[in-house]
Amino acid sequence: MSELFDQPTEGQNAPEFSVSExxxxxxxxxEGEFSHIRIRGEVGRVSRPSSGHLYLDLKDDRAVLASVIWKGVVSRLTTRPEEGMEVIATGRLTTFPGQSKYQMVIEDIQPAGMGALMAMLEKRKAALAAEGLFDAARxxxxxxxxxxxxxxxSPSGAVIRDILHRLRDRFPRKVLIWPVAVQGAKCAPEVANAIRGFNALTPGGALPRPDLIIVARGGGSIEDLWGFNEEIVARAAAASDIPLISAVGHETDTTLIDYASDMRAPTPTAAAELAVPVRLELLSWLDGQNARLSRALTQGISQRGQRLRDLSRALPNANRLLDIPRQKLDGIADRLPQALTRSVQKRRLALSETSGALRPRALTTRIEAEKRHLATLGPRVDAALIRVLQIKREAMDRRADRLNIKPLQADLTRKRTDLDRLSQRLSQAGLRQIDQWRRDIDRLERLRQTVGYEATLKRGYAVVYGDGALVTTSTAAQSAQSLEIEFADGRMTVGTKPARKSAPKPPEQGSLF
Structure with a gap:
């Protein structure tokens, strides 16, 4: 150690070190003293940056230890640490010279016993339930x-064989298997991807979209089933548009996917039973319904037939119902010819009375008067127009002396032209009116000839006169002294009693027989 550092100079008690040293x-x-350690503590702050590493704090009631889990280790973890979770972390201590602090590099981390896992599970369950993922309405x-x-x-376990066998026994259906890992670190992401993948299939496509999804796994410990307690699995199950049955573990095992799914099955075999009904039971039920339908139809037809027979016995005979209407019809038929004869006689009498009021002499007189009136209208119109024209000319001549002659002459020429045109139009209108009156007279003449009794005589009728008066009844004919019959070509006398009066003049009215 003495060779690495400078020798202390005189008056100094310790060597000098650089910061890096x-x-x-x-x-x-x-790192030499704590190269492999296990630490028990509560997970504090957890940070997951985009780099994939995981930073967290391990703490107890008196101290905090910064820790890091590198990206490669994070992918192998079976349980992801969450804040508030009590864990046992295995790794080594090191320092971070850039910030003058020490930290633990965690190589493995596990919950500190079953109680820690259950506490974390209950916390996650409460958070998801607060979001409404477990609501029955969904x-x-x-x-x-x-x-x-x-x-x-898993495609290799006994679970898939049990499901396929049960479906084959109850009601064979098409089955699509999405292989996944059912435990370990890969379980949760693969199960979530499988649920989302089934929902992403196109209905009616080359690979048909399932009508029902079953997520299944056999029994195991809570650690083995922990992948189905992950939040991504519960959210994928809740977001599935396809109805989903969870069949994870045995009947006593409960995971978060059981709460998020649409139906929970106690076992994978029970999930297959919930998925399809029993085909033989359906066929038996169908046969029973067909038998009930046949019996109901037969009984209904029989009851309606009996009712019809009962009603037919209560109905009267058809011939008896028609007797009275037939008798009434015969009576009406007998009275019909007499009624028709009386109706014709009434109309003939009305026609005779109407024709008697049309006097030929009155029509002839009116026609002659209209002809004379028309003959006098033409000359009177011409004379009136000439007089009006003369008056207008005299008035214009009187005014011409006081006015400028040239404009007046031009205006006079225009007025004369208008007057000539007006005279022509008036003359034409008068001629058209005269023609119209002539046509009206001709029409009246034809009407007179049509309704006059002379035309009726030509059709074979005759007029009877008695004692100078028109005879219309047999009583009047018997009381008359003499009868005279007028035909179309002349008159003749029929029977004569002692004359008391001179021969009557022909009346202006006639009666038709």
Whole structure:
């Protein structure tokens, strides 16, 4: 040691060290004395930077020891340290010269007994429950008969054989196996990735998406089952869109995935029983339902047939129901010809009375008056137009002496042109009106000829006169002294009694037989 340092000069009691020298000496001493130690303490502050290393504090009621777990060791840990967890850490002490402090490099860390694991589990369970991951409202019902079942488990264990055997016995279904490690450091990330992977499959794709997921593992100690207590596994199970059954351990084993899943099965075999019904029981139930349906249909038809027969016996005979309507129909048929005859007679009498009011002489007189009126309208219109034109010309001549003649002459020319056009239009309108009146007269003449009795006589009818009056009834004909019948081509006398009056003049009205 004396060769490494300068000899003390006169008056000095100790050699001088550089900072690096003293730090290196302390480092060698500490690492030499504490190269392998085990420390029991409570985990304090925990830091996980992006480098992958893990920094934490080990503490008790009087001191704190800074510790570090390098990235390579972190990946091999079966239990990740959490704040408040009591652990036993194995490693070595070293110094960090850059900050003049010492720390422990941890190579292995384990919970300090079963109580520490259970305390950490209860703390994690309470935190996840406070977030609502275990709420019953979030749990989805299991499909009654899934087409595809996804199983997350070890492919080499007895668990998968038990599940496949049970499914084959109850109701064979398609099974997709996602192989994972069911214990150790790789268990939690592989199980979480398997759950997320099944949910990421496309429905109807080349690899079908499961309708149900079973996460299964056999029994074991709490350390063996600890991967299913990890937070990433519980969160993956709670976030699964596919209904999930957890079947981890035996009936007495409970892990966090049991609380986050939609259904917990006590064993993997029980999970297979929860996943599918028994096919034979379904077939038996279906046969029973078919038999019940057949019996119900047969009984219903029989009851309705009996009811129909009972109602048919209570109904009266169809012929008896039709007797009265048939009798009424016969009576109406007998009265129908007489009713038709009376109706024709009433209408014929109404027609005779109406035609009697149409006097041919009155129509002829009106037509002649309209013709004379039309004949006088033409000359009167021409004379009136000439008089109006003369009056307008005289007025314009009187005004021409007081006004400028040229504008007035131009205006007069325009007015004369307008007057000529107006006269022409008026003349044409008058001619059209006269033609319209002539057509109306012709129409009235045709109407007179149509409704006049002379046209009726040509169709084979006759007019009877008695004692100068129109005869319309047989009583009047019997009381008349003489009867005269007018035909289309003339008149003739039928029967004569002692004459008391001169021959009557032809009336202006007639009655049709």
């Amino acid at each position: 003293i730090s290196g000496a302390v480092k060698r001493m500490i 749990k989805r019902p299991l499909p009654y008969l899934p087409e595809v079942i996804g199983v997350v488990t």
